[in-house]
Amino acid sequence: MNLRRILQPWRSWSIGLRMAFITMLPVVFLFTSFVWYSWYAHRAQVAEELAERGRILARALAETSEYNVISGNLTDLRLTINGLVQSDKSIFRIDVVDAHGKRAVRVTSESALDAEPHYYEAPIRKQVVWINLFSDNGIPHVSASSDTRPPTLTTEVVGAVRVTMSPAHLLAKQTRRFQVEVAIAALALAASGVLAWVLARSLTLPLRDAIGALREIRGGNFRVALPVTTGGEVGELQGSIGEMSVALDQSKQDLENKVAARTRDLLASRNEALRADADKRKLIQKVNSIIEDERKSIAVEIHDELNASLIAVRLEAQSIGMLAAKAVASAEVEEIRAKAQAITRLALDLYANGRRLVRRLRPEVLDMLGLHGAVEEMLRHYDSGSGCRFAFHSEGDFSRLGNELAISAYRIVQEALSNVMKHAQASNAEVTLALDDAHEVLRIVVEDDGQGFDPAVSSEGIGIIGMRERVYALHGTMDVRSAPRRGTTVEITLPLTSPTPVS
DSSP states (O other): OHHHHHHHHHHHSOHHHHHHHHHHHHHHHHHHHHHHHHHHHHHHHHHHHHHHHHHHHHHHHHHHSHHHHHHTOHHHHHHHHHHHHHHOTTEEEEEEEETTSOEEEEEEOSSOOOOOSSOEEEEEEEEEEOOOOBOTTSOBOSOOOGGGSOOEEEEEEEEEEEEEEOOHHHHHHHHHHHHHHHHHHHHHHHHHHHHHHHHHHHHHHHHHHHHHHHHHHHTTOOOOOOOOOSOHHHHHHHHHHHHHHHHHHHHHHHHHHHHHHHHHHHHHHHHHHHTOGGGHHHHHHHHHHHHHHHHHHHHHHIIIIIHHHHHHHHHHHHHHHHHHHHSOOOHHHHHHHHHHHHHHHHHHHHHHHHHHHHHHHSOHHHHHHHHHHHHHHHHHHHHHTSSOEEEEEEESOGGGSOHHHHHHHHHHHHHHHHHIIIIIOOSEEEEEEEEETTTTEEEEEEEEOSOOOOTTTSOOOHHHHHHHHHHHHTTOEEEEEEOTTSOEEEEEEEESSOOOOOO
8 A cells, every 4th residue: 555655646747757757866866875975074084184183293292392391391382382273273272281180281272163072192201311421341432323322211101292173174174175076966966857858858759749649639630740750669659640640530531521421412301301291201201211221331331440440550559569568678668568558548449439339320239139128228328327317117029119110219219318318417217118009009208307397488409309200200299298397208109000111
């Protein structure tokens, strides 16, 4: 669960942001490590230099202040120490104490800002030099070689020199150096960030154009110009999208031309049918038959042409995904494979939309399951995709219904349910199909508990008019009852014996 929460923001990032993050993460880590180590090294250098200076000063003063401490002549020693303190800003204080630890001399710097909590101490030793004025034969000697000179004998400690150092001056110098190093490292970090942004943009721009082209295609603009601006898998993706766009646009144009031509024919037939009221029913029946035939033809064309193109698109996208899988693993290759999978899903969605359109144009389920099964399947579809609950009741054997009557009844129920979904705002609806063998009629009742309307005030919409025309063509009757906030009931009666269609 914690890992999912950590990865949740990562999944919502764009590929450019991911690439920039992957590129800059090690650079930022190196920058942080360098800054920390540089600061630590400068601090350690100050500490080492102060320690070395403190020990050297303490030892040097201890060796030169023996006479002053023994003789009690501390004035010259104080002057010497004062000169050292004034000349070296890293010295905070120098103390000279006698053998009992009593302070004899203390000189404190006036320019030092702070002091270390410890001091560096060197003992002042009283030294005795043994001198022999005569040689072994009793003759006085004047000089001798260094290896025959008498030794110096250390006898006792007569005092000590304590040097307290001040790190402020050295720290200030090291801080200035550290600031210069950090500024140079920050410039390098900024240059790395700019370079990472440029490299990420060089890859994300072609992908962004490809995604934009796919969105336009999904929105219905199949003619999309997508030039191939790069190589590799991304270039192949751009080329495939361009080819898919041309194929889809050509299919769309062909379908639109055919639909437009046949729509003109249907309108001409419909207008001609309206000229004579005596032939109106026969002509409407013929038009409905032609519409169903044309819907079937269009459905076949969509299935054979558009869906075939979408299958080719899906195969191309899967091919790109397989190529990406064979490439050297990297974040960019993984993103390309993810985009190929997204194109595959998009093609599958478009294919599914085409299948739904085919089912709306030609209800295959009506041929397979009959009117009863087709209406039941339709209600199941509406019930799963909305907030309204649908119930279905049927009486009789519908297998003996003619094909034309079954299709007309199916279309009437479909339009009635479409009106419920669009306008009723109902929470419950019920469809009833009943065969009245005594009167040789098919009864269709669609009821809902929606907001309803006032039939005396509201004019009938296109859906109701289309239903009436279908019922009129089959010599049936249709009754619509409704009231505001009391739901709507549509009751239709269709004779089982329809007149012979006009050829």
